[in-house]
Amino acid sequence: MVDPTSDHHEDIDEDEAPECATCGTPIANEVTHRVITWIEDNSVETAHFCDEECRMEWQ
Template sequence: MVDPTSDHHEDIDEEDAPNCAVCETAIANEVTHRVITWIDGDAVETAHFCDEDCRSSWNGA
């Protein structure tokens, strides 16, 4: 897994890249990549988005 705080748009292979939480597209080497991080109980959760449109349309599920 790729560190969610790293620069995902730099030299990431598609098989190692996270998928968009909305459209499921692999997010490899995209400067439009967005990440939301939150705490759920004792765990840190993250959701990745390929762009601001997907980020805005996410329902938080």
């Protein structure tokens, strides 16, 4: 898995890219990539989204 703090829109292979939490599409080299982060059970959780529309559908 790619470091969630890196620039996912630059030179990422689809097999190493995170998947959209809403539609499941690999997010590789997309400038529309969105990430939200939260704390749950004393650990950091993240959810990746291919664009703002998928992010809004997840809520």
